[in-house]
Amino acid sequence: MKINRRQALGLSAGAAVFAAAGFRAAPAVADVAATEVAIKEFTGGIIPAEAGKLTLKTPEIAENGNTVPVSVSVESAMSGDDMVESIAILAEGNPNPGVVVFSFTPMSGAAAATTRMRLAKTQNVIAIAKMADGTFYMDKKEVKVTIGGCGG
Amino acid sequence: MATPRPRVKVPKTAAAGEVITIKTLISHDMESGQRKDSEGNTIPRKIINKFTCDFNGQTVFSCDIDPAISANPYFEFNAKVAESGTFKFTWVDDDGSVYEAEEKIEVK
Amino acid sequence: MRRGAWEGLPVRGKFAAIGAGVLVASALAFSAVQAEPVDETLSIDGVEMTTRAKAREGLPFDEVLSGWLFREAETRQLEADSFENPGMLYVERGEEIWNTVEGPAGQSCASCHGDAAESMAGIAAHYPKWDADSQRPINIELRIDKCRVEHMGLEPYKFDSDDQKALTTYIKHQSLGEPVNLDLAEGDMQSWWERGKERYYLRTGQLNFACASCHEANSGLYIRADHLSQGQANGFPTYRLKQADMVSLHNRLRGCIRDTRAETPAAFSDELMALEVYLTWRGTGLSVETPAVRQ
Numbered sequence: 140m141k142i143n144r145r146q147a148l149g150l151s152a153g154a155a156v157f158a159a160a161g162f163r164a165a166p167a168v169a170d171v172a173a174t175e176v177a178i179k180e181f182t183g184g185i186i187p188a189e190a191g192k193l194t195l196k197t198p199e200i201a202e203n204g205n206t207v208p209v210s211v212s213v214e215s216a217m218s219g220d221d222m223v224e225s226i227a228i229l230a231e232g233n234p235n236p237g238v239v240v241f242s243f244t245p246m247s248g249a250a251a252a253t254t255r256m257r258l259a260k261t262q263n264v265i266a267i268a269k270m271a272d273g274t275f276y277m278d279k280k281e282v283k284v285t286i287g288g289c290g291g
Numbered sequence: 292m293a294t295p296r297p298r299v300k301v302p303k304t305a306a307a308g309e310v311i312t313i314k315t316l317i318s319h320d321m322e323s324g325q326r327k328d329s330e331g332n333t334i335p336r337k338i339i340n341k342f343t344c345d346f347n348g349q350t351v352f353s354c355d356i357d358p359a360i361s362a363n364p365y366f367e368f369n370a371k372v373a374e375s376g377t378f379k380f381t382w383v384d385d386d387g388s389v390y391e392a393e394e395k396i397e398v399k
Numbered sequence: 400m401r402r403g404a405w406e407g408l409p410v411r412g413k414f415a416a417i418g419a420g421v422l423v424a425s426a427l428a429f430s431a432v433q434a435e436p437v438d439e440t441l442s443i444d445g446v447e448m449t450t451r452a453k454a455r456e457g458l459p460f461d462e463v464l465s466g467w468l469f470r471e472a473e474t475r476q477l478e479a480d481s482f483e484n485p486g487m488l489y490v491e492r493g494e495e496i497w498n499t500v501e502g503p504a505g506q507s508c509a510s511c512h513g514d515a516a517e518s519m520a521g522i523a524a525h526y527p528k529w530d531a532d533s534q535r536p537i538n539i540e541l542r543i544d545k546c547r548v549e550h551m552g553l554e555p556y557k558f559d560s561d562d563q564k565a566l567t568t569y570i571k572h573q574s575l576g577e578p579v580n581l582d583l584a585e586g587d588m589q590s591w592w593e594r595g596k597e598r599y600y601l602r603t604g605q606l607n608f609a610c611a612s613c614h615e616a617n618s619g620l621y622i623r624a625d626h627l628s629q630g631q632a633n634g635f636p637t638y639r640l641k642q643a644d645m646v647s648l649h650n651r652l653r654g655c656i657r658d659t660r661a662e663t664p665a666a667f668s669d670e671l672m673a674l675e676v677y678l679t680w681r682g683t684g685l686s687v688e689t690p691a692v693r694q
Contacts, residue, residue, distance in 0.1 A: 200624070202471040202694040203640035206361045217371075230359055234325055237357040241368070246351040248310035248371025254354075255361040257323070285624030296491055300482045318488040320643075362643035363485040 174229055174236040174265065178277070181227045181240075181267055187277035193226070195266040195278035204258045204284040209238075211266045212251035213276065217243065222271035223250035232262025258284045294390075295319045295339075299380055301394040307373050313344065314367045317382050317390060323358035339364055339390075341383040347376035372398050434619065434626060436468035437475070441688075444481050446576050452684025459615070465685050466628035466693055469619075474640065478692035486568065486638035486690025489645050493569020496562055503552040508566075511550065519573035524687050527676050529586030536591050536672050539567050540647065558666045564645040568636045571689035578684050579633050581676070588676065595677025598670060604661030610678075625694070630655075631682040632675065634691025641694060648675060 178186060196210040213223045222245065228238040241252040250268070258264070261283045268276040300314040317339065324336025336358060343353040352368045370378070375398045382390040441448040450465035467475060477483055497508040497515055512518040523539055530537035530545075537545070543566055544555035556563035583589050602609045613622065614630030621627065635648040646654075649666040652674060657663045664670040 198471065198473050200471065202474050205643050206640040208473045233359055235357065235359070238359040239357060240355040242353045242355070244350055244352065246346060246349060246371055247369055249369040251369055252352070252354075253365075253367040255365050257359050257361050296488060298482065298488065298491070314482055316483070316485065316488065318485075318492070363488060365483065365485075 171231060174231045177229055177236040178265065178267060181269070182275045185275065187267060187275040189276065190278040191268075191274075191276040193266060193268040193276035193278045195228075195264065195280050197264050197280045197282045200283045200285060201258060202285070204260065206255050207258050207282060207284070208253065208255050209264060210251070210253040211241070211268070211278075212249070213268045213270075215250045215270075217247055217250055218245060220272060224269045224271050226250065226252065226266060226268045228254075228256070229265040229267070230256065230258055230262060231265060233257070233259045238264075258282055260284050295382070295384075295388075297380060297382065297390055297392040299378075299392050299394050301378055301396055304397045304399060305372055307398050308371060310369050310371045311396075312367065313370055313378070314365070315342070315344075315380055315392075316363060316365050318363055319382075319384075321358065321360060321362045321364060325358070337385050339382045340385055341381075342366055343381045344368070344370070345379045345381070346370060346372060347374070351378075372396060374398050434621065436464050436619065436626075436628075439468070439475070441465070441467050441475070441479060443479060443575065448576055448686040448688060449578055449684060450686070452578070452682075455680065455683050458681065463631065463682055463685055464618075464629050465682075465688065465691075466631055466634060467688065467691065469626040469628040470692075470694060474692055474694060477638075478688070484638065484690060484692055485643070486636075486645060486692060489565045489568045489636075489638070489690060490572045492561075492565040493567070493572075496566045497569060501551060501553060502547070504550065506551050508546070511546075515570065515573050519570050521574050521577045523571040523574040523689070524577035524579050525581060527672065527679060528582065529588050531586060534587070535669065536588060536676050538648075538667075538672070538675055539570055540649075541667060543567065543570070559647055559650055564636050564647055567647065568645055568690050571636070571687060574687040575689065576686045578686055579679060579682050581680050581683070583676075583680070591673045591676045592680060594669075594673035595675070595680075598674045599677055599681075604656065604659030606659045608659040610655070610674075629681075630678070631685060632679045633682045633685040634688040634693065636689060637691045637693050639693055645690065652678075 175186065192214040194212050198208065201207040209228060211226045211228065213226065215221050215223050217223065223243050225240055225242045227240045229236040230238050238256050239254060243250050261281070263279050263281050266278045296318050298316040302311050305311050319339050320337070321339065322334055322337040324333065326334045328334055338356065338358050340356050341354065342356060344351045351370045354366060356364065375396060378394045378396065380392045441450050450467055452463050454460055454463050467478060481487055494515070500507045508515070526542070527536040527538045540563060543563070547553040548555060581588070583592055599610045602612065610630060613627055618627050618629045632648055635651065636645040639646045649671055652671055653663040653666065
């Protein structure tokens, strides 16, 4: 993202001031409410209560927000009744919460996938698994996104 | 970069019913639509929005992709194969272009 | 250290620069957090890289360390796997360029140089070299340009064009693992080395930093969240996560100098060529890691 570090500092400082004063942050950033909408869109209206068999793996600190590795997996036989249909990944603090939706089939063998995503700032990454029997699991991890030293 | 180039890593052989790991990478800027150019105009979004892996004509795994996926998108996933055949990988660009790769596997 | 806090300082005047430098130096010291580079070995496709080597005579420390050792686990892992390393996409593109006929002479690199894996093996570890024709050091990018102009009837590449980066990455990759080793006895290399050394220790810019300010005096400390490496050249062109693209050495030198808020010298200028000679020499013994993966 081509904002220079001066702007980045200003943005976060400005956002902090806005938040403290009770104003909504600048429209370029999604928020918890927009992410909730996205979650409900995927699940058909509910907020899943627990992680259950779903594991979301992210680094604690992202060395650079442009390329952050992320893995999801669900303990599942991936056959018969025990099937994972899809797993969605959302980023609560990005301009838009959607990151990717992985779709599985019986030929997947395992319900697991790894990719690399962009995170605009320190935020929660959320994974939601949709089972074939209509159950949902949700896991959430905070990823700290840092600004490089000299901005270079 | 020039024409997006895919890279795929599939084991050459597997046992019937074995769960194998497949890794894929493709060169692509994944222009998010968030960036502005030096004149302040928004650079239009242009990303790979869909990735599919088929085996002998049947879908194994697929991704619906948003601009939050990094440039040079990487996907790692699993497949369980019962017979020998060909994996076909397809990446679809916002502009309609389709990029493909294929890898054979021998199942013993 | 909050950059915003003293952005308003006047730029003019030697004293302002020195004052700013003192402020920054003391701020850096106060926010200093030390972390050791990791104690791990880098193996790429089973071939072990030299990431630690005995420092050359005259350097004020014992060991030279690859920047790989200063990165987070996920970043290190990306370089260790030659399939996952996004820089390898550029190596592939470079190979394509190598084999493509271009220009009125109807030649490709391969026309003269055949299989790069043979003809270019180990070569890049000895660049920059002395070029008698131009009477100055020459690096891989300029060597490519020389071939383009003299043998292919083409213009030199525009600096940092995708093709230049891909081809440079491809050629340097043929030296993966080879320890960096320059011949300073050739031509006037020694005097360019002297100039480069002077530049390395010269404080410039509003922030009054020299390369040494961060990469020698404070290597191992954190500048904001960046774990400061020794600033070695052995991995360039490098796949930087920040740009999600290859970054050339001269691009990085200009970036660093820009970040000290100094005027940036032109790519391949005398100033930067001298610096490249000296900087590369500092990393003598480290393996060529191109394409390295860094933040």
